[in-house]
Amino acid sequence: MNAGIHVENLNAWFGSTQALHNISLEIPEKHVTAIIGPSGCGKSTFVRCLNRMHETLPNTRVEGKVIIGDLDIYGKGVSPVSIRRRVGMVFQKPNPFPTMSIYDNVAAGLKLNGFGNRRELDAIVEKSLRQAALWDEVKENLKKKSGASLSGGQQQRLCIARALAVEPDVLLMDEPASALDPISTAKIEDLIFELKKQYTVVIVTHNMQQAARVADFTAFFLMGNLVEFDKTEKMFTTPSDKRTEDYITGRFG
């Protein structure tokens, strides 16, 4: 199934403050696209518009078009809940459900949506944990240990497994490694490399090296505007915009 993301004239507001101005870009399917830019430039807001999470905050507003595959996600009568099942999200801070076991954390998206077949659930939980490269570390304690008892890096991979278990087409990652140590970060990056075979991955990152390592395409945001969007290689070697060059070479931001 085609799961490219077409964004057209996207604007987003917090109250009267406009956080995104007329963003248009094409995110190709089954590739990794990195969103970079200084703090407060609208990176997180942008990805949160791709699964309609932005509107869950009070006093927020979105205008414009986002089409995933052939579905206009802001179309009339489209349920945000169904969009979020197709577009998974991993957050900056690992946020496993603290009262649930490792198993229940991974199964939560299916169980709480009324998906009840135990044998199938077992298989999906194992598959998702394997995809997230966590299976071998937790298979002994799936139902005994709480998700919150894992280390930070393991928790983040648990959150990735949890997002994969609902079988989305797109995976949004909002600075997934910024709270982790270098070893856990390397694991997550390897994982992203594997995941793009099956999923369209959009990753927000503060870390330029990370963008260069994992992303096929990179978008540079500045003050709520999209400055440049291109192949990562081109962005980091011969950016066409002066501001991109300044940011990447560390002259500001």
Add this chain to the structure above:
Amino acid sequence: MRNAASNKISVRRRLANALALGAIGLAALVVTIPLFLILGTVIHNGLSELNWNFLTQIPKPPGEEGGGMANAIVGSLMLLGVASLIGVPLGIGAGVYLAEYGRNVRGNVVRFTCDVLNGVPSIVIGLTAYALVVLTQKHFSLLAGSVALGIMMIPTISRTTEEVLLLVPQSIREAALGLGIPHWRTIVSVVLRTASSGIVTSIMLAFARVAGETAPLMFTAFGNQYWNLNLNQPTAALPLQIFAYAVMPYDQAHRQAWTGALVLISIIMITVIVFRFIAGRGVMKGAD
């Protein structure tokens, strides 16, 4: 090191430390004394009459030896049960509303009302139940007593539920919403579940508070010398029975009043312990 003496704690500071520590230690000790005095007195005076008859028989006519408070024990349990059926869902419901949808004027009105209701004297709440239920039914009843106690439970439960729900991190809610779990399901299965032990505590606080209430039962449940399991009939209750026996001119009645108090305190303590245990089991090990 030029001046070794400056690294030593001065006598003045040591003295101040000892004084302050002594003062707060004393305060802590004084706080625990009343409870132990009460428990000690109740056990000392109440244990002698605590026997099978007390737990299984209804009261004998005044002045006669023997008899028990079985009808009052059952009455109290029924009153508390029905009161909880009224107070717990309303309290939790209002608490969820306040935490999830109450960041506005409407929420503030509800919050303020709860706080005022919490401060209303219990006898006034009894009068309210009298006006609402007794006057409508034209007789005293277990239901009227339960309504009075149920109303008293609401503010404690709703305000505490709100507080513990707000302690559940926003990131947990977003995790659930991000998985495509509907908002209502997120509240029920994730937010309430994460806060469950705090909510149980709030219910226990409210329960313990109303279990010993006498005043709101006086003109609602009214009291009864005989068995009653009917919602629409007046019922005996431990606090009422204790009060009635305490003002009687008979020694045996006084002793039975003490035993009634012992049973009442035991019921509260056992309920709290059992529910804590049940709530504690639901939480995974290693979670904070």
